[in-house]
Amino acid sequence: xxxxxxxxxxxxxxxxxxxxxxxxxxxxxxxxxxxxxxxxxxxxxxxxxxxxxxxxxxxxxxxxxxxxxxxxxxxxxxxxxxxxxxxxxxxxxxxxxxxxxxxxxxxxxxxxxxxxxxxxxxxxxxxxxxxxxxxxxxxxxxxxxxxxxxxxxxxxxxxxxxxxxxxxxxxxxxxxxxxxxxxxxxxxxxxxxxxxxxxxxxxxxxxxxxxxxxxxxxxxxxxxxxxxxxxxxxxxxxxxxxxxxxxxxxxxxxxxxxxxxxxxxxxxxxxxxxxxxxxxxxxxxxxxxxxxxxxxxxxxxxxxxxxxxxxxxxxxxxxxxxxxxxxxxxxxxxxxxxxxxxxxxxxxxx
DNA sequence: AATTTGTGCAACCGCGCGCAC
DNA sequence: CGTGCGCGCGGTTGCACAAAT
Numbered sequence: 001x002x003x004x005x006x007x008x009x010x011x012x013x014x015x016x017x018x019x020x021x022x023x024x025x026x027x028x029x030x031x032x033x034x035x036x037x038x039x040x041x042x043x044x045x046x047x048x049x050x051x052x053x054x055x056x057x058x059x060x061x062x063x064x065x066x067x068x069x070x071x072x073x074x075x076x077x078x079x080x081x082x083x084x085x086x087x088x089x090x091x092x093x094x095x096x097x098x099x100x101x102x103x104x105x106x107x108x109x110x111x112x113x114x115x116x117x118x119x120x121x122x123x124x125x126x127x128x129x130x131x132x133x134x135x136x137x138x139x140x141x142x143x144x145x146x147x148x149x150x151x152x153x154x155x156x157x158x159x160x161x162x163x164x165x166x167x168x169x170x171x172x173x174x175x176x177x178x179x180x181x182x183x184x185x186x187x188x189x190x191x192x193x194x195x196x197x198x199x200x201x202x203x204x205x206x207x208x209x210x211x212x213x214x215x216x217x218x219x220x221x222x223x224x225x226x227x228x229x230x231x232x233x234x235x236x237x238x239x240x241x242x243x244x245x246x247x248x249x250x251x252x253x254x255x256x257x258x259x260x261x262x263x264x265x266x267x268x269x270x271x272x273x274x275x276x277x278x279x280x281x282x283x284x285x286x287x288x289x290x291x292x293x294x295x296x297x298x299x300x301x302x303x304x305x306x307x308x309x310x311x312x313x314x315x316x317x318x319x320x321x322x323x324x325x326x327x328x329x330x331x332x333x334x335x336x337x338x339x340x341x342x343x344x345x346x347x348x349x350x
Numbered sequence: 351a352a353t354t355t356g357t358g359c360a361a362c363c364g365c366g367c368g369c370a371c
Numbered sequence: 372c373g374t375g376c377g378c379g380c381g382g383t384t385g386c387a388c389a390a391a392t
Binding site: 014015016017056057061068103104107108110111316330 | 362364
């Protein structure tokens, strides 16, 4: 037996709301409130609408102080950062933007921000490819002096990164020297396994993460997942450095994305659930941390028990504190994760 | 000018959660 | 403890309008 419908579908009106209906609903709620029962509300008012429909109309349109359209750069910034951090938790994101509804933000993301992000990322990617293909046009010396992404570092790009990433991954000598993981294959395996939230020690067990890889809509061989993650590690380390020197500014909503392969950004934009699975340990402090007390040989939580749905209560407060901390210019929590991750991989923060 | 295609957005749908009984 | 119900959320749909052909 299916679930009982919330209202008599045959006798409720659907589709756009008329001004009269809006007026009825608005004046009633302004005078009497919702009464804590949306289902009963339409009968009280004499509206032939489903209670859920009334709730939606009120929350997304009739409620006072609602803003529509005209998203500012700062709002874009907040939405992008929160989306990357927590995924499609529109209600949580909306809670950080006064006057905005989750529906509005969701629509805005799907129709504009997503494309803006991808467009920007593709541009950066093409520019970088051009630079790599035409090195004589660049001031190579300056580049070498000022950045860890130097020619020396590029020569250290592991073969598995170079094979799948269109842009060389900036892996420094120091990273590998301190990692204790000079064996590229073992490092690669560990990174791929970490993405699945499981650490395995042999190839047979490693097969278990194959479903995740298959589930990726874009071609994402394990090698590519690893290379993109290496980019993230390096990016976050840079962000950390800015934080520590007290100059951190959340100035660029696309910060970090320009270093990533297009497929990665597409995965972020088109398939947040996959991102949730793969990146939740990175962006949500304390959620999915490995239990390293036993040498990292087991994970403390199963994939199921750490699904997004189970974590909502955990997500919120760290998220808010991260956001508040970020607003105040103090170190965002992502840096804590970066630090833990660098520690885990035996790398030094840049 | 007519038609097709793309875009933005309001609204709907179904599911999971929490609470009351 | 199990069940039913309402709420809230996120994904999806469908329509109106704009832009392109």
